[in-house]
Amino acid sequence: MFNIEMFFAFGLFSLGLYGVSSGRDFLRIFFSLEMLLNAVIMMLAITAHHLGMTQNIVLAYLVIVLATLEAAAGLLIFAAANKVSGVIIPDELNGEVEK
Numbered sequence: 001m002f003n004i005e006m007f008f009a010f011g012l013f014s015l016g017l018y019g020v021s022s023g024r025d026f027l028r029i030f031f032s033l034e035m036l037l038n039a040v041i042m043m044l045a046i047t048a049h050h051l052g053m054t055q056n057i058v059l060a061y062l063v064i065v066l067a068t069l070e071a072a073a074g075l076l077i078f079a080a081a082n083k084v085s086g087v088i089i090p091d092e093l094n095g096e097v098e099k
Contacts, residue, residue: 005046013039027078034071038064 012035019032045060 002046002050006043009039009042009046012042030074030078034067037067
């Protein structure tokens, strides 16, 4: 069972790594970084459970919840920046507000 769980965590990490390396827009890069973070936490929690160290799994769940809240805050910042500037790609942001 350990190999199947780690396979899914590694798949999530690979998907996040692909999104970070190939993404050009802010939203794709942001969610890919979140996938990378959650995959690492998932790998640590799976390993801890496999080794019988279940005391710290609650901490891993807490970090996942905080990462989700951080993703929601980042999405709100993205939506506000998009509303003000009208630009999705961060390379095209030049500090000017379109009217």
